Amino acid sequence: MNMDIRDYYGETKWCDHCREYVHFLMSVNRSYCVHCGNPVRLFSKEDSRRFNADVQKKKWRAV
Numbered sequence: 807m808n809m810d811i812r813d814y815y816g817e818t819k820w821c822d823h824c825r826e827y828v829h830f831l832m833s834v835n836r837s838y839c840v841h842c843g844n845p846v847r848l849f850s851k852e853d854s855r856r857f858n859a860d861v862q863k864k865k866w867r868a869v
């Protein structure tokens with residue numbers, strides 16, 4: 807059994823239509839929500855903003 811955090815995040819992506827993290831179908835370039843069929847993304851807007859802010863902070867600290 808190998809259930810680490812990376813596997814967990816790999817299982818769901820954010821769906822703007824369902825407004826929650828959902829399981830998805832993988833195609834060549836995009837992933838699609840299993841519930842509504844709309845494209846999904848890795849993070850919600852809020853999460854991606856937080857993620858970018860963290861990256862910025864690290865960048866500044868490294869300089």
Ligand SMILES: [Zn+2]
Pocket residue numbers: 821822823824825828839840841842843844
């Ligand atoms: Zn959906």
